[in-house]
Amino acid sequence: MTLLNLAYYCNATRTLGPGQRFVIWVQGCCFNCPGCVSPEWIPQTTATLVEPQKLAEYILSIPNTEGLTVSGGEPMLQAAALSQLFSYLREHQDLSIMCYSGFKLQQLQAKIDPDINQVLSLIDVLVDGQYIEQLDDNKGWRGSANQTVHFLTSRHIQEDHLFTERKRDVELHVKDDSVLMVGVPPNNFQKDFHQICG
Numbered sequence: 001m002t003l004l005n006l007a008y009y010c011n012a013t014r015t016l017g018p019g020q021r022f023v024i025w026v027q028g029c030c031f032n033c034p035g036c037v038s039p040e041w042i043p044q045t046t047a048t049l050v051e052p053q054k055l056a057e058y059i060l061s062i063p064n065t066e067g068l069t070v071s072g073g074e075p076m077l078q079a080a081a082l083s084q085l086f087s088y089l090r091e092h093q094d095l096s097i098m099c100y101s102g103f104k105l106q107q108l109q110a111k112i113d114p115d116i117n118q119v120l121s122l123i124d125v126l127v128d129g130q131y132i133e134q135l136d137d138n139k140g141w142r143g144s145a146n147q148t149v150h151f152l153t154s155r156h157i158q159e160d161h162l163f164t165e166r167k168r169d170v171e172l173h174v175k176d177d178s179v180l181m182v183g184v185p186p187n188n189f190q191k192d193f194h195q196i197c198g
C-alpha cells in the first residue's frame with residue numbers, strides 16, 4: 001500500500017473551494033516559488049504517513065462534508081496515494097474534489113503516468129501553475145493570475161467566477177498552541193497578522 005505523506009489537514013472550511021470542505025496539505029514540493037504561502041511544506045521530508053483508505057474513512061465521518069481540497073506541497077508527487085484516496089472516497093460518496101498543482105495540466109498529461117491520469121480522472125477542479133508573486137491579483141481561489149482553473153467535470157462550472165473573482169478570505173483555526181491559516185490569503189494579510197500577533 002502507498003502511504004500519503006501529509007503535512008496537515010483541516011476538518012471543515014469554507015475558504016478553499018465551494019461549500020464545506022475537508023482540506024489536506026501534502027508534504028514536499030519540487031518547486032520553490034518566491035512568496036509561497038506554505039514554505040514549511042516545501043521540503044521533501046517525511047511528515048505524517050497515513051493510509052489513504054483510513055484517511056478517506058475519516059473524511060467521510062465528518063458531518064456535512066461536501067468536498068475535499070488538496071494543496072501542499074505538490075500533490076502530484078504523491079499521485080499514487082491520492083488516486084487511492086480519491087477512488088475510495090468516490091466509491092462511497094459523490095464528494096467534490098479540487099486539487100492544486102504547480103505543474104500545468106499539459107505537463108501532467110505529457111507524463112503519461114497512470115497514477116496522475118487516474119487523479120486527473122477523479123478531480124472536478126484543477127488549479128494549475130506555479131505561484132508568481134508579481135501576478136497575484138488578490139482575487140479568487142487561485143494564488144496568481146497565471147494559474148488556470150480547469151473544470152475537469154461540469155460540477156462547478158456554474159460557480160466558475162468564484163474561483164477567479166471571489167473576494168479572498170481566510171479562516172484561522174486554533175489548535176493547542178498553534179494557529180492554522182486556511183484559505184488563499186488577501187494581499188499583505190500574513191504580514192499584517194504577524195505584526196499584530198508578533
Ligand code: SF4
Nearest residue numbers: 029033036073102131
Ligand atoms: S508550487 Fe505551491 S507549494 Fe510548491 S513552492 Fe510553489 S506555491 Fe509553494
